[in-house]
Amino acid sequence: MEKTLTYGMVGGGEGAFIGDVHRRAIALEGGARLVAGCFSRNPAITRSRGLSLGLDEERLYETPAAMAGGEAARKDRIDFVVVVTPNASHHAIAAAFLDAGIPVVCDKPLVTNSRDAADLVRRVAAKKLPFCVTYTYSGYPMVKEARALLRSGELGSVRFVNAEYAQEWLTLPLEREGNRQASWRTDPSQAGAGSTGDIGTHVEHLVSYVTGLEMRSLSARLDTFVEGRAVDDNATVLVEYAGGAKGLYWFSQVAVGSANGLKLRVLCEKGSLAWEQENPNVLQVARLGQPVQLLSRGRDSLSAEALGFSRIPGGHPEGYYEAFANIYRAFLAHLRDPSEPTPDYPGIAEGARGVRFVERCLESSAGGGLRLDF
Template identity: 50%
Template sequence: MHRSAAALDGEMNLVAGAFSSSPEKSREQGDNLHLDPDRVYDTYEEMADAEAERPDGIDVVSIVTPNFLHHDVARTFIDRGFHVICDKPMTTTLEDAEDLCRRVDEQDVVFCLTHNYAGYPLVKQARALVEQGRLGALRKIVVEYPQGWLNRRLEAEGNKQASWRTDPDKAGAGALGDIGTHAEHLARYVTGLSLERMCADVGTVVEGRPVDDDASILARYEGGVRGLIHVSQISAGEENNLRLRVYGTEAGLDWRQEDPHRLTLLTDINGEAPQQIYSHGRASLADSVQPFVRTPQGHPEGFIEAFANLYRSAAHAIAAHEAGVEPEPWARDFPTVQDGAAGVHFIETALESSEQEAWVDASYTPPRT
């Protein structure tokens, strides 16, 4: 998925990698990708050291390992001055997340976190509508992400993805980390509001699973805006039904990841204005959205393209950084290391709230040097 996204615009080339914890599998994958054998490495440490010494060394590393490795891999490359693109959740502990925040500032590198749903054009249009005041004063945020793929113990049946994603030593949290951070970030990205308080019910439904697989969270956002966050991986029949609804004094909005080409502006039922359906590819979308639209209206674009929008923005931000100039505004539109720390704080706070069975303080400001 990440390789496809990085290659889609022709602005990044894959030239080196450490592709497996097994040196043999890493070399096999490098051969499959037609890479120079001298740039296919047994370990990420070897890769960072060797690429740092090459005059034609890599500009940026993409980290797509299980979660427990994110911090060590990112730290290794950041400390050698490489830019980083990292999958979420950024780390398995808040201490590690904050360490990366400081290192990114100290080394002055670009760090992109792949909350890929922020790459959808209609998600960016939703944010533009909020910024334009089309919803009025915000009152309520509802974000949900039900999946059903872990409705039974696939991890006990040899499923590779399920095995590491339900292993607390490799994944950290379960549903909260895997999809909860996506839901939390999507709400924050569109509304611009951070959490202030939460009351969470986090649990494990499938017997014998050592991580959470279901969570319901009552939330209070900045300004007293009410919120509801629901994530589940045991909702039988659901695929990837991420949905965001935001309600204000004048209107609301509704977007679903499984129908990503449409955004509904919900108008007051007591008013005269009709509901509006925004679709991608139209000139009526906000100017800030246009750089992310890839196909004419009526032609589908989706998950990989949303990923690719983050990679393209990161590529332009890195190029601008290396040239010593300011990037275009759209090239700064991607989740950062601070977003990663906020996501890890969200996980830990939800677990704390659930354990205490109480409302807890959820406010947080990621560190900077």
Template identity: 50%
Template sequence: MVGGGEGAFIGAVHRIAARLDDRYELVAGAFSSDAGTSQRSGQALGLDPQRVYADYAAMARQEAARPDGIEAVSIVTPNHLHAPVARAFLEAGIHVICDKPVTTTVEDARMLQALARKQGLLFAVTHNYSAYPMVRQAQQMVREGQLGELRVVQVEYAQDWLAEPLEQDGQKQAAWRTDPAKSGGGAIGDIGTHAWQLADTIVGRPVQALAADLASLVPGRAVDDNVQVLLRYQGGARGMLWASQVAIGHANGLRIRVIGSAGGIDWCQEQPDELLYTPLGEATRILRRGTASAGAAAARLSRIPGGHPEGYLEAFASLYSEIAAHLLARRGGGNAPSDAQFPTIDDGLRAVQFIETVQASARAGGSWITVPH
């Protein structure tokens, strides 16, 4: 792991997720650029001090030279470091698992895409919400045509943790996420990219054009904290994405509604085991994970019987396990199961292209702009 040392949030989440299904062992890390902090973090995790580094580049070189060196690296640093860290490990011949957004610029994302292909290495991006069982259920229903011809996509991600200027008080997570040099964008890059990727996973067709409004509603904030985007999908569906980190009363309100000519579905991350399904002219049905109402796509990511909630950490773990299936297949020279899916560097590039198109539209006063693919 690179990043995720003392005081970090997402590093611990990745470590729990990677271990939950017994598919990974953490053996090395560069947890901080400060040598003391990195060593203390490694000691707390029970690692060999010789495999705890203060320099990610040294870690890549030395681990690649070891007969028992790491197979993959998990990158959980602030966004601006994703590209240089990933490049170092790809060049060393090590598979990469990277937090989102994969980079802060399209140019860096293209560079990593080309390098991963040249090296023949796996590059995964941890959009964990795509691995919830009922998200896979929704994806399956759309693919099978149960909603008919798609008409409307509404996706939102509402939080309130940045409703006050926490960055001015030195709060670590707020400080780097609201620094444009480190984040590459505010709400659109931090949670808007999750909303986009959730819709992308379920809908299965690209956004062709968008018109966006970005706002910094907290006085003095240097990045956007509220985003509203109109979407036009390939095939004619219309959509809207709202991402806000100043939406008081909302903790982690990721929600998506997809409506077609024959029915509609509604999923909310805060009630993840349920998917609402309304066929045209019929009463709304509640499809539940772990029951006969859910299909094969949801069942393969369910660990425990219905009535026992599976949530954020389990979805993250499912994503890591999907990646593990591909890593093990590469180790053995075989093929991973066809239904073991995860976001790749290709998806990571498209996410950064989406972010930059949103920013370009906002700078142009909300003009419609074509999204590159």
């Protein structure tokens, strides 16, 4: 019998979005139990949330630093911490837990500037601790199928990538109407950047994960369509990759009619792939001169990667929680067996690269769409 691991959470208090998703995804995966938390900057909220989740009062902490110190001093210390607070707080919180010798799962974007990213990279290397950045979309089985198909070489080299992430939820200035998630996401001091950091970084990771392409240069134009907003809410990025492939990314949070429209299309010499997050159990594959195929999740002929991360037979739709749980499947397996050389979850290097992507987009756009080396 495998030992049940234990974890703590920073963030994810009353009314928070993603902390609850992490808790449910970990419960869905199984094998780890929440035992400690600092769910809010307000100790009363941490207490009520912690008690409602069945935690011992002595493991509810007033600050992340107190939690890192308190847990490090315990014999039954947590096996990892999950950081699900607004972006600008990630660095100090993750650093405190790494210093305490505790592995970290941090939501994206890793941090808000390259200096902090490099600092975390150094700390992770010095402590030799597992570190996961939850780029959720690489957890979908049909994304893994797309990756396996491109790796097989059957479709030839990639020529062009077209990726978009369209949301409508910031079409109105919700940040001026007291919407908590909108308020910090449109405050540069808390978010770092707008749509580029919030959803563009998912695109950058998804493309890299599926295609394996290395970005060589980019040219970005960031727009702010909502008057008075302090960050970008729409962006277009032209990309060049090593080997000559090209890409076009578009992210928008003012795209009326789109809820969570993350879409990827990869054109290759002999075929193409297309995947959409809102219909995630299907991968479209085209081979030149043949009928277009829709591959569905859970079929025996799929790759070992896609089958290994499928939880229920095909025809029973899997979605966001399962994808999140798949990131945890790979991370928990790595915690149990750190000798695994290529664990299939996004790590500190991917997190730091995402931060560089956001910074380069801001820089390029400020220079009028300058083409910059990546």
